[in-house]
Amino acid sequence: MNRIEIDESYCKGCALCTQVCPHQLIEMSDQLNAQGFMPALIPPAKLANCTACALCARICPDAAISVFREIQPAAAISNA
Numbered sequence: 001m002n003r004i005e006i007d008e009s010y011c012k013g014c015a016l017c018t019q020v021c022p023h024q025l026i027e028m029s030d031q032l033n034a035q036g037f038m039p040a041l042i043p044p045a046k047l048a049n050c051t052a053c054a055l056c057a058r059i060c061p062d063a064a065i066s067v068f069r070e071i072q073p074a075a076a077i078s079n080a
C-alpha cells in the first residue's frame with residue numbers, strides 16, 4: 001500500500017498540502033505541535049486512497065512529507 005509520513009516536528013501548519021492533494025486525504029490536526037502549530041495529518045483510514053503522486057511532498061515548504069510508493073511485482077514475461 002502506498003503511504004505518506006508527515007513529520008509534525010517540521011510542519012508549520014500552512015495547509016498547502018491539504019489543498020494540493022487531488023483526493024483530499026490530508027487534514028489539519030486540532031492539536032498543537034511543539035512549535036505551536038496545528039500540523040497536517042493523514043487519517044490511517046484514508047491511506048488506502050493515496051496514489052503516491054507526491055504532490056503534497058513537492059509543495060511542502062518544510063520538507064515535512066515523505067511518500068512511499070508500493071512496488072508491484074513485475075508481470076511474468078512470456079516468450080510464447
Ligand code: SF4
Binds near residue numbers: 023025054055
Ligand atoms: S501522495 Fe498524492 S494522493 Fe497521496 S496524500 Fe500526497 S497528494 Fe494525496
Ligand code: SF4
Binds near residue numbers: 012014039040061063
Ligand atoms: S505543506 Fe508541509 S508545512 Fe504545510 S501543512 Fe503540509 S506538511 Fe505542514
